[in-house]
Amino acid sequence: MMDDLRELYQEVILDHGKHPRNFRHPDESNREAKGENPMCGDRFMVYLTVKDGLVEDVAFQGRGCAISTASASMMTELVRGKTAAEAERLFHAFHELCTQDEPDIPEGVDDETMEKLMVMSGVRQFPVRVKCATLAWHAMNAALHGEAAASSDQY
Amino acid sequence: MSDAILNQAYDVQRVREDFPVLSRSVHARKGKPGKPLVYLDSGASAQKPRQVIQAMTRFMEEDYSNIHRGVHFLSQTATDQFEAVRTKVARFLNAPSDRCIVFTRSSTEAINLVAASYGRTFLNEGDEVILSIMEHHANIVPWQLLQAEKKIVIKVVPCDEDGVLDMDAYKDLLSDRTKLVAITHCSNVLGTVTPAKAIAALAHERGVPVLFDGSQAVVHGRVDVQEIDADFYVFTAHKLYGPTGLGVLYGKYELLKRMPPYQGGGDMIESVSFEGTTFKAPPSRFEAGTPPITEVIGLGAAIDYVEALGREAIAAHEHDLLQYATQQLSQVDGLRIVGTAPGKGPILSFALEGIHPHDVGTIVDQYGVAVRVGRHCAEPLAERFGVGPTVRASFGLYNTREEADALVESLLAVKEFFGA
Numbered sequence: 001m002m003d004d005l006r007e008l009y010q011e012v013i014l015d016h017g018k019h020p021r022n023f024r025h026p027d028e029s030n031r032e033a034k035g036e037n038p039m040c041g042d043r044f045m046v047y048l049t050v051k052d053g054l055v056e057d058v059a060f061q062g063r064g065c066a067i068s069t070a071s072a073s074m075m076t077e078l079v080r081g082k083t084a085a086e087a088e089r090l091f092h093a094f095h096e097l098c099t100q101d102e103p104d105i106p107e108g109v110d111d112e113t114m115e116k117l118m119v120m121s122g123v124r125q126f127p128v129r130v131k132c133a134t135l136a137w138h139a140m141n142a143a144l145h146g147e148a149a150a151s152s153d154q155y
Numbered sequence: 156m157s158d159a160i161l162n163q164a165y166d167v168q169r170v171r172e173d174f175p176v177l178s179r180s181v182h183a184r185k186g187k188p189g190k191p192l193v194y195l196d197s198g199a200s201a202q203k204p205r206q207v208i209q210a211m212t213r214f215m216e217e218d219y220s221n222i223h224r225g226v227h228f229l230s231q232t233a234t235d236q237f238e239a240v241r242t243k244v245a246r247f248l249n250a251p252s253d254r255c256i257v258f259t260r261s262s263t264e265a266i267n268l269v270a271a272s273y274g275r276t277f278l279n280e281g282d283e284v285i286l287s288i289m290e291h292h293a294n295i296v297p298w299q300l301l302q303a304e305k306k307i308v309i310k311v312v313p314c315d316e317d318g319v320l321d322m323d324a325y326k327d328l329l330s331d332r333t334k335l336v337a338i339t340h341c342s343n344v345l346g347t348v349t350p351a352k353a354i355a356a357l358a359h360e361r362g363v364p365v366l367f368d369g370s371q372a373v374v375h376g377r378v379d380v381q382e383i384d385a386d387f388y389v390f391t392a393h394k395l396y397g398p399t400g401l402g403v404l405y406g407k408y409e410l411l412k413r414m415p416p417y418q419g420g421g422d423m424i425e426s427v428s429f430e431g432t433t434f435k436a437p438p439s440r441f442e443a444g445t446p447p448i449t450e451v452i453g454l455g456a457a458i459d460y461v462e463a464l465g466r467e468a469i470a471a472h473e474h475d476l477l478q479y480a481t482q483q484l485s486q487v488d489g490l491r492i493v494g495t496a497p498g499k500g501p502i503l504s505f506a507l508e509g510i511h512p513h514d515v516g517t518i519v520d521q522y523g524v525a526v527r528v529g530r531h532c533a534e535p536l537a538e539r540f541g542v543g544p545t546v547r548a549s550f551g552l553y554n555t556r557e558e559a560d561a562l563v564e565s566l567l568a569v570k571e572f573f574g575a
């Protein structure tokens with residue numbers, strides 16, 4: 001039982017939760033979307049700078065729990081430098097990892113990236129926290145598609 | 156001294172035996188035993204004693220039928236038992252008559268009924284409704300719907316840092332434009348008990364009726380609607396150790412009488428024709444369709460249960476728990492309690508510095524401790540105190556000091572986890 005907790009709140013996650021990376025509002029960004037969890041009011045803005053199909057910069061701001069903040073922070077590190085298509089693939093891979101016991105991972109996600117995504121998969125044991133883990137990812141995906149907000153019923 | 160005597164008489168261990176769910180454990184897995192359940196979420200919904208469960212089961216096994224419409228034996232039996240609960244609820248609130256008691260689906264529906272029926276009929280553009288900053292969404296949104304439809308104006312009474320309602324501000328808000336006051340009798344976040352009698356008296360000086368949201372208040376103390384001089388008073392059965400799907404609206408008869416139906420259907424009409432339909436008198440007028448019959452029987456049993464324990468004895472027990480838990484929680488570094496009004500109910504909302512309530516909730520849950528985290532359906536209040544979401548521990552008649560200790564221990568574990 002406590003093992004599940006350790007699995008969820010791994011050191012990396014606690015670290016990203018306390019010291020989120022790319023926690024800023026970039027001047028340059030050309031796409032942004034809001035992600036909101038109506039249960040607790042946690043809210044993130046995700047900012048993307050997409051040029052020629054490449055995600056050159058990802059940043060976020062907002063307020064959230066350790067899980068949602070860490071997940072947002074790690075998302076920015078993983079998505080930066082990827083093509084829009086790759087970023088979307090990562091979103092689907094991450095969503096599978098957080099929600100499915102036998103995740104169906106899309107082709108073309110390399111092992112190192114998978115390993116980093118896996119850090120969050122402990123959330124599967126805590127169904128009510130899946131929304132926290134996927135909040136910023138949904139916002140990122142919405143921004144990629146030019147939408148202003150991730151709709152709250154898709155988490 | 157008198158507290159000690161009361162508490163001795165109150166045998167909480169025996170009380171706990173009445174609640175089957177309290178003996179279960181949670182998170183048992185792969186042959187490993189779980190943690191005993193520490194249920195500190197009665198403010199969201201209370202657990203049910205065997206007496207309620209059995210009364211509902213017995214009714215369905217022996218006496219169940221639709222009511223008010225059959226000539227047959229069972230229908231008569233069921234109707235008699237159903238109506239007997241109406242009388243019991245009237246006595247519970249010290250209402251002058253059981254004709255003042257309307258059964259609804261919930262507190263939420265009771266407030267919507269008043270907003271839709273009384274509000275639509277008697278409120279017009281520019282009229283003002285006074286609410287307070289500590290309302291549950293159930294006592295905000297129905298008035299906003301009316302605002303959209305009738306262009307009424309909503310005024311909000313603030314509270315101070317302790318969560319005490321600002322009565323001076325309330326007096327200032329009351330004016331010739333005020334047409335209704337709707338205020339909670341006990342905040343589900345702060346625990347603040349509002350001075351209902353004074354609120355009503357001030358409104359009545361201007362001939363303005365007052366609705367109280369008693370969802371939390373009826374659970375923690377004796378309520379006398381005549382003493383308060385409430386015009387409307389609502390509560391919900393599931394927080395009073397009764398079933399879900401049932402609420403109560405008390406209304407002064409002369410008000411109910413002037414109000415049009417809320418919904419149309421069977422059981423609320425005198426005669427129906429396509430030329431015109433006439434409606435029954437209250438309370439039937441407001442009870443369209445088949446009501447939650449078994450649930451009403453369950454509420455009757457719940458009222459019997461709390462009255463047998465004694466409402467003063469329950470209040471004294473809960474007060475002791477609140478004081479003890481407040482003391483223990485205050486010793487946790489970085490913990491801030493939101494809501495410190497004198498005479499408050501046994502509800503403790505708090506924030507742990509640097510740790511999000513969601514994370515707190517998940518971790519204490521692994522220790523078997525059930526608390527509510529979030530904004531508790533009172534977003535404006537969360538903004539007022541600038542804390543965003545909080546953790547809420549709410550105590551009921553079956554909780555113990557040991558459970559307050561378990562909460563504190565689990566919070567210390569949370570802090571250790573986060574290295575805070």
Ligand SMILES: Cc1ncc(COP(=O)(O)O)c(C=O)c1O
Nearest residue numbers: 261262263291293343368370391
């Ligand atoms: C103060 C208050 N008002 C209203 C409600 C709504 O009760 P129900 O959902 O049963 O209608 C609640 C319960 O959450 C409450 O605490």
